[in-house]
Amino acid sequence: MSMSRRAFLAAVPAVTLAGCAGPPPLRVAVVWSGEELRRFLRVVDAYVAERRRPVSVYSAGDNISALLRGPAADVVPDVAVIPRLGLLFDPVVRPRIRPLTGGHAQPAFWRRLATAPESGETLGAWFKIANKSLVWHRTGERHAPPSLAAWQPRPGTLAIGAADGWVLSDWFENVLLAYAPEVYDGLFPPAERGNQAWWGVAKVTEALTLLATIWREAFTYDQGRRALTLQFHDSVLDVFSYRTADVVAAPDFALPVIERYGGKDVARHFPFPAYPGGSPPLVVGGDVAVAMRGGGQDAVDFVDWLTRPRAGGERDALTAWVDEGGFLTPYRQPAHPLLRGPAEALNTAGNRHYDLSDRLIGRLEGGDGRGLWRVLTELFADVTAGTAAPAAAAAAAREKIVAAAGEGPA
Amino acid sequence: MSEQNAFLFEVAPHHDARMPPAGHGLSRWRAALYLLLAVLLAAGVILAPLLVTVVISLSRPGAWAGVLSDGQAWQAVGNTLIWWVLVVVVCAVGLGLAWLVRNAGPALGLVMRVILVLPAVVSPLTTGAVFRLLFDTSRERGMAAALLGRDTAFLGPGWIWLVLGLAFVWQYAGVAFLVFHEALARLPSKLLRMARAFGVGRRRRLWSVVLPALAGPAALAYLFALVAAARVFDLVLMGVPGSTQALVEGGGLFWWRHNDDLGDAGAAALAVLMSLLVAGLAAPALLGLRGRVSWTDPALTARPPAASGRRLWPLGGTVAVLWLLPFAALLLTSLRDPVAAAQTGWWNGEPWTLASYAEALSDSAFTGALGTTFLRAVAVVCVVLLAAVPAAYVLAHEHLLPRRAWRPVLLVTVALAALPPQAFAVPLQRWLSPVGTPLALTIVHAALVIPLAVLVLHNAFVRVPAPMLARDRWELVHVVREARPAVVLAGVLAFVLVWNDAVVGLLLNWPSGDHLPLILLEQARHFMSAASPLAAQAVIATAVPVLVVALTARRLYRGLTRGVRR
Numbered sequence: 001m002s003m004s005r006r007a008f009l010a011a012v013p014a015v016t017l018a019g020c021a022g023p024p025p026l027r028v029a030v031v032w033s034g035e036e037l038r039r040f041l042r043v044v045d046a047y048v049a050e051r052r053r054p055v056s057v058y059s060a061g062d063n064i065s066a067l068l069r070g071p072a073a074d075v076v077p078d079v080a081v082i083p084r085l086g087l088l089f090d091p092v093v094r095p096r097i098r099p100l101t102g103g104h105a106q107p108a109f110w111r112r113l114a115t116a117p118e119s120g121e122t123l124g125a126w127f128k129i130a131n132k133s134l135v136w137h138r139t140g141e142r143h144a145p146p147s148l149a150a151w152q153p154r155p156g157t158l159a160i161g162a163a164d165g166w167v168l169s170d171w172f173e174n175v176l177l178a179y180a181p182e183v184y185d186g187l188f189p190p191a192e193r194g195n196q197a198w199w200g201v202a203k204v205t206e207a208l209t210l211l212a213t214i215w216r217e218a219f220t221y222d223q224g225r226r227a228l229t230l231q232f233h234d235s236v237l238d239v240f241s242y243r244t245a246d247v248v249a250a251p252d253f254a255l256p257v258i259e260r261y262g263g264k265d266v267a268r269h270f271p272f273p274a275y276p277g278g279s280p281p282l283v284v285g286g287d288v289a290v291a292m293r294g295g296g297q298d299a300v301d302f303v304d305w306l307t308r309p310r311a312g313g314e315r316d317a318l319t320a321w322v323d324e325g326g327f328l329t330p331y332r333q334p335a336h337p338l339l340r341g342p343a344e345a346l347n348t349a350g351n352r353h354y355d356l357s358d359r360l361i362g363r364l365e366g367g368d369g370r371g372l373w374r375v376l377t378e379l380f381a382d383v384t385a386g387t388a389a390p391a392a393a394a395a396a397a398r399e400k401i402v403a404a405a406g407e408g409p410a
Numbered sequence: 411m412s413e414q415n416a417f418l419f420e421v422a423p424h425h426d427a428r429m430p431p432a433g434h435g436l437s438r439w440r441a442a443l444y445l446l447l448a449v450l451l452a453a454g455v456i457l458a459p460l461l462v463t464v465v466i467s468l469s470r471p472g473a474w475a476g477v478l479s480d481g482q483a484w485q486a487v488g489n490t491l492i493w494w495v496l497v498v499v500v501c502a503v504g505l506g507l508a509w510l511v512r513n514a515g516p517a518l519g520l521v522m523r524v525i526l527v528l529p530a531v532v533s534p535l536t537t538g539a540v541f542r543l544l545f546d547t548s549r550e551r552g553m554a555a556a557l558l559g560r561d562t563a564f565l566g567p568g569w570i571w572l573v574l575g576l577a578f579v580w581q582y583a584g585v586a587f588l589v590f591h592e593a594l595a596r597l598p599s600k601l602l603r604m605a606r607a608f609g610v611g612r613r614r615r616l617w618s619v620v621l622p623a624l625a626g627p628a629a630l631a632y633l634f635a636l637v638a639a640a641r642v643f644d645l646v647l648m649g650v651p652g653s654t655q656a657l658v659e660g661g662g663l664f665w666w667r668h669n670d671d672l673g674d675a676g677a678a679a680l681a682v683l684m685s686l687l688v689a690g691l692a693a694p695a696l697l698g699l700r701g702r703v704s705w706t707d708p709a710l711t712a713r714p715p716a717a718s719g720r721r722l723w724p725l726g727g728t729v730a731v732l733w734l735l736p737f738a739a740l741l742l743t744s745l746r747d748p749v750a751a752a753q754t755g756w757w758n759g760e761p762w763t764l765a766s767y768a769e770a771l772s773d774s775a776f777t778g779a780l781g782t783t784f785l786r787a788v789a790v791v792c793v794v795l796l797a798a799v800p801a802a803y804v805l806a807h808e809h810l811l812p813r814r815a816w817r818p819v820l821l822v823t824v825a826l827a828a829l830p831p832q833a834f835a836v837p838l839q840r841w842l843s844p845v846g847t848p849l850a851l852t853i854v855h856a857a858l859v860i861p862l863a864v865l866v867l868h869n870a871f872v873r874v875p876a877p878m879l880a881r882d883r884w885e886l887v888h889v890v891r892e893a894r895p896a897v898v899l900a901g902v903l904a905f906v907l908v909w910n911d912a913v914v915g916l917l918l919n920w921p922s923g924d925h926l927p928l929i930l931l932e933q934a935r936h937f938m939s940a941a942s943p944l945a946a947q948a949v950i951a952t953a954v955p956v957l958v959v960a961l962t963a964r965r966l967y968r969g970l971t972r973g974v975r976r
Binding site: 033056057059063075164225229230233241257363367370377381 | 546547548550561563564565566567651652653654655656659663664667668670671749752753775839843847916929931932933934935936937938939940943
């Protein structure tokens, strides 16, 4: 007993000292967890081996905005890989970002998204991009509706992971972009400051009504309540494992989930339907890597290394990730046949628009129980598990959005 | 030392019938020095930031009006009141169970105590995960839905309160049970017999003998559950799907989500409002603690007949099964193949594998957090004991304050222990950021536990008889040695609270995320598909405090009931 106690007491300072030795690790904050985080760590391992600089990766999840805005400067990471594009232009976070200089060239559309409108500085480089306008179904079945206006899913055929606010906001963005692209453009025009006054136009209410009508058609009371407790992965399982639903609107990174739980070659997809007379919407998302000021030049180098285009014959953990699906970059075509089309569209399609909710900051910024997520969750609950008429519920949702957009910065 | 007053939970002052001490061992200055560290920590980390928060809340004219007219904020405050109802339920369940088994033999009593108290050392985060697993919507995965035979949205609006209520009762009813069990065993049986002999009616006996005897313990059980409810945070973050969280979150969680939107002054106003609410709800407990209760020894003569003890075994068995079920579900889920565990519930059995444990232990972030959290908890235990032992000693042995001054000290201590951390987080975060996060976290954790530790230690120290002739300079060492069980209790309390903490971690340590519960929390992003890895991490995280409590069980129990060695 006394020996072990003594050994323990000796171990405490030893551990503490070991933590202090060597160069301090580069602190990288990401939002992924689980399999995606493991994949990312494998990519980073190559950097550690190559540069002999330890890297500590921390998954901050949805708290990443709190992390980057926090008052304690010593805990702001050196590098952050974030899906919330709006954070780059947040009044607190923006001064903490070290703009990228030199490095590789990014495609114009993507570079412009991460460029500060006033100074023209590039604030971040795209690590991962995503196509959020896909609808997945089982192989050999046909479900694609002729148009968004004609999409009236029978109760129980549509799976929605309504417990995740981002799933609902993706739905909203697709419908808004299909129905009223000019509003979408007005809210966040390319290379200019957005104008939140666009939330007030009547077309927003109409788009919300269209969305609410589809949801109302697709769910009975019980199914609506059930959907509110399902997360994104659960909704994929509903279609491909339990087969209790037929289609699920989900981004390209649903593919590895489908293959993990449903098997290979069980899925097909079609683009999110267009509104009659319009072009099909293409909502894109992504994860942008930014160097924070505290990280110095090393952080900039890491961002450049992480997001660089791989040469033709180069093979590493990242190219393996791309080839196996669930990960798209601006520079490399995926090997998976199901993803070639969506990846191609990300680089060329005319109707590309970045995920709206990821650009919002202030009161509308998404998160569990807050912002646009909360408004859409309440809309979903009102029309599926409640008795509100779609038009009335949509009008109420618009009121909430306008009120929130009017109060806070955007 | 008489056993007459042998009950820790009776925090009201004792009449000191001992011989007056021959000399004052410590000078006033020395005594003040003994108090210094505890007072500095409590004042610097809790009181001063609290005052600053009050000032900030008043700095912008419209701040209070803004918060008071915010519908969402009111909803959160209303939810806090629903949580308060659950606090009462917890106390009632604890009392009910204690009443049912009051005549059980020592064996059943022991079994019930161990099983019921075990959940209290589990982190609320893990509790949330377990109950979310049990009440999953799908009948393939959720046990409750499987028993019903159809998908049921237990985690949706409305029903979610049932799930949270069960989780809360499961976690904290054991503590209330323990308190009431002890109290019932010490009911003044002679007085009751006498009252009956003199023809005092049943209702009157209950009113004038039993109720006063239970007031102190009830106040303590209530206070304990109230503090837990006021800090409800991770239970909701982990146990409730994102869509439902806004419907059940209390003021603390609402504050955390919206403090940017509310602005500095608005957030401060909400934090002050929450503190006032908790203080108001805690007030009845202080009244209960005030009452002087006299205790007799457990009625040794009134051994229950063996038959009645045996009749209680089915009841004990049922309670044991219900209380152990969440542990079993967690353990079995952690042992299943991750892909299978995401699709079907644990009762489907095979394939069994240790893959999730291998994954957890090969994850450097997890193992790193395991080590850091352990070191942090140990460091906090050291600081807490260093500050609380001398403080409790000075307060207990009247070196500085006469005993009657203990009551205001008690009031302040209880108020500090119950305060929601949001009330002082913002100023604290600004002040402490220069010292670096690891040190700051240790200081804050220690400051939060010190009031509680002083309470526990004080109660034991007053029972250590002072030397008759002269107080010598080694008296403190003597007192600590005699009151070892209480010191162990204070240390274990600090360890478990720090180990399981997510609130302070999230409020002050967003970033580095080296605190274990924060690593677990990340799995909530894809809850069901991470079921098995999450369960494995939760089992490992739970094993540590359970082990600590198991190793010190005998002393903990004595610390809780008696405080001193003999």
